[in-house]
Amino acid sequence: MYKIVIDSCGELPEELKQDKRFSHVALTLDVDGVQITDDETFDQASFLKLVKESPNGPKSACPSPGAYLEEYKGEAEHVYVVTLSGELSGSYNSALCAAEMYHEEFDDGKQIHVFNSKSASIGETLIALYVQKLEESGLTFEEVVQLTEDYIESMNTFFVLETLETFRKTGRLSRLKSFVANTLNIKPVMASTQTGYIYMLDQARGMKKALTKMIDRMIEKTKDCENKIIAISHCNCPERAEFVKSLIEKVAHFKKIVILDMAGVSSMYANDGGIIIAV
Known part of the structure; x- marks a missing residue:
């Protein structure tokens, strides 16, 4: 059994939002002190209006390690995490920290790998879809990780x-x-x-x-x-x-x-x- 965790900079098709093998971890957005969680409650139209009317730049905050840690728990033996580029956000480091926290707290043999997408948005989506394809083809965890890392290197x-x-x-x-x-x-x-x-x-x-x-x-x-x-x-x-x-x-x-x-x-x-x- 596997699980694919993706931060909210990556978009998921509707069918995958309903798939329990996929989960989103939300970043937080801030426009002049107005806090917006980037989850299913996100209202794009009102957010764009806030950004346009503000003289200041909007900000984002990466998910906490605790938010990732909660998603790592459960029955899945293989957990794959796809994050926004590590050069653009702290989401990647937060997910890595959560993996260390999980292994310190639990000794259940669960395998967790965090992928630095080196991309954003739809790039993260493609990586998640690629991981799903490899997992369902019957490859080992190590094979899925290596082939996906190669895929990331080839992406544009x-x-x-x-x-x-x-x-x-x-x-x-x-x-x-x-x-x-x-x-x-x-x-x-x-x-x-x-x-x-x-x-x-x-x-x-x-x-x-x-x-x-x-x-x-x-x-x-x-x-x-x-x-x-x-x-x-x-x-x-x-x-x-x-x-x-x-x-x-x-x-x-x-x-x-x-x-x-x-x-x-x-x-x-x-x-x-x-x-x-x-x-």
Whole structure:
């Protein structure tokens, strides 16, 4: 019996939210002192309104080790944990701490492994789905861990945002760069490094051109498309996600294309209209 624990920066399809082998551990969001738990109660529309109206940058707090520890308990002999990039959040370290706490408290032979996704959002989702596939194929715990770590190393995450305001407010982008980008309608194409940092990969004037460039860059970095699942996460823009899907289908044939709306932490940074893809 196995269990897959994913922090709330990762989105789960509805069917997996109902699957007892999957569980979410919530991060907490803060906008001017208003505390929002990133769980099933999260209201994306009201949250985006708060963020837009605030002159200050929203903040997030990672789950406590205790929150993870509670999810490790139970009948599952194998527990796999997928967290937001360790370069972007303390969620990974919190999950590791909880694993140590569990083994200190219980001597039941349970095997726990924490994966640093080196990604976020839909990237975490793909890792969780990959773990599920391997577990159900009958592989050992050690084999699942090694193959998943290899999968993480091969993954790429890309995104294009409608606005850079949240990045500016949180100090991740200078006011001048944000002003120039918004004034000239320049949309940077961003990506994650192999260690989980974020960097600018390309740029274009206008959203459609930027999304097209994102797909072009994704294809350059992706091999064996027909055997891979590609995932699209959007922040309150399902039509744009479908447009991205159509762009992908024109240039490559993937095994499956998954589209999901963003959860709280992803919405905080992506903002209204943001698109993330992972493969």
